[in-house]
Amino acid sequence: NIxxxxxxxxxxxxxxxxxxxxxxxxxxQTITKSGxxxxxxxxxxxxxxxxxxxxxxxxxxxxxxxxxxMTHGNIDxxxxxxxxxxxxPDALEYLSTSRSRILGKFxxxxxxxxxxxxxxxxxxxxxxxxxxxxxxxxxxxxxSDFISADRGSNASQANRRRCEGH
Numbered sequence: 217n218i219x220x221x222x223x224x225x226x227x228x229x230x231x232x233x234x235x236x237x238x239x240x241x242x243x244x245q246t247i248t249k250s251g252x253x254x255x256x257x258x259x260x261x262x263x264x265x266x267x268x269x270x271x272x273x274x275x276x277x278x279x280x281x282x283x284x285x286m287t288h289g290n291i292d293x294x295x296x297x298x299x300x301x302x303x304x305p306d307a308l309e310y311l312s313t314s315r316s317r318i319l320g321k322f323x324x325x326x327x328x329x330x331x332x333x334x335x336x337x338x339x340x341x342x343x344x345x346x347x348x349x350x351x352x353x354x355x356x357x358x359x360s361d362f363i364s365a366d367r368g369s370n371a372s373q374a375n376r377r378r379c380e381g382h
Contacts, residue, residue, distance in 0.1 A: 217235055217236045217237070217238070218235065218236070218237045218238065219238045219240055220237065220238065220239055220240065220241070220245070221240055221241040221242070221245075222241060222245065223245055223246045223247075223248065224237070224239075224245070224246065224247045224248065224249075224253070225246075225248045225249075226248070226249040226253060227249075227250075230249070230253065230254070232254055232255055232256040232281065233256060234256050234257075234282075235255075235256050235257065236256070236257035236258075236259055236283075237255050237257070237258055237259070238259035238260075238261055239258075239259070239260055239261065239262055239272045239289070240259075240261045240262065240263070241262050241263075241264070242262070242263055242264045242265075242270075243262075243264050243269045243270075244264075244269050244271065244273060245262060245271075245272045245273070246272070246273045246274075246275055247272060247273070247274050247275060247276075247278055248275040248276070249275075249276060250276065251276065252276040252277040252278060252279065252296075253276065253277075253278050253279070254278075254279045254281065255278065255279070255280050255281065256280075256281045256282050257280070257281075257282050257283045257284075257285070258278070258280045258283075258284050258285070259285040259287065260272055260284075260285065260286050260287065260288070260289050260290075260291055260316065261285075261287040261288050261289065262288060262289030262290075263288050263289065264289065268339060270288065270289040270290065271289055271290040271291065271292045271319070272289060272290070272291050272292065273292045273294065274291065274292065274293045274294060274296045274297075274298060275294075275296070276296055277293075277296045277297050277298070277299065278293075278296070278297075278298045278299070279298075279299045279301055280298065280299065280300050280301065280302070281301050281302065282301075282302050282307065283302065283307055283308075283309055284298075284300050284307065284308050284309070285308075285309040285311065286308070286309070286310050286311065286312050286316040286335060287311045287312055287316070288312060288313075288314055288316060289314075289316055290316055290317050290318070290319055290339070291316075291317075291318045291319065291320075291322075292319040292320060293318065293319070293320035293321055293322075294320060295320075296320070296321070297320065297321035297322065297323055297359070298318060298320075298321070298322055298323070299322075299323040299324075299325075299357075300322075300323070300324045300325065301325055302325065303324075303325035303326060303327035303328060303355060304328060304330075305328060305330030305331055305332050305333075305349075306330075307324075308324070308332075308333050308335075310333055310335055312335075315335075315337070315342035316335060317335045317336055317337035317338075317342050317343075317344075317362075318334075318335055318336055318337075319337065319338060319339065319362075320361055321359060321360070321361045322334055322335075322336065322359070322360050322361065323357050323358065323359045323360075324357060324358055324360075325355065325356070325357050326347070326349060326355075326356055326357065326358055327352065327354075327355040327356070328349065328352055329349050329350060329351060329352050330348075330349055331346055331347070331348050331349075332346070332347040332348075332349060332358070333345075333346055334346075334347070334358075334360040336360060336361065336362035337362050338362060338364045341362070341364065343362055345360055
């Protein structure tokens with residue numbers, strides 16, 4: 217297991233096996249690997265005090281093979297995405313009391329009955345999405361993101377979540 221208070225810069229091959237990588241810094245942290253990075257278990261526990269700095273920035277796409285744990289801090293994929301490959305509803309362990317969220321695209325594999333959480337939002341808004349799957353579908357994925365936009369005078373429609381099935 218790896219506990220990292222700094223940045224992740226991988227210029228070679230990371231053998232993820234059954235390891236857990238925990239990002240436990242107190243400021244901005246980045247994950248950088250040309251072509252994207254793969255983790256078995258990824259734990260976000262960035263305890264910075266200001267919302268703009270308690271996040272992990274993805275410089276490329278990131279795949280989590282097994283468990284994504286969000287305890288404290290945000291994930292900022294920017295134009296990239298984070299993909300949770302494990303298709304069990306509880307493959308996302310959401311332990312946050314500070315409303316940690318994903319500030320961009322989040323893709324999850326979905327194959328079982330259950331409640332799938334998508335902790336989405338912006339720095340200012342936490343707007344989780346729950347997909348309650350009442351039947352066992354064929355294996356597929358859902359891609360979600362939170363879009364913050366001014367949609368005129370109707371404040372209830374100013375922010376929206378988007379979810380697409382694949």
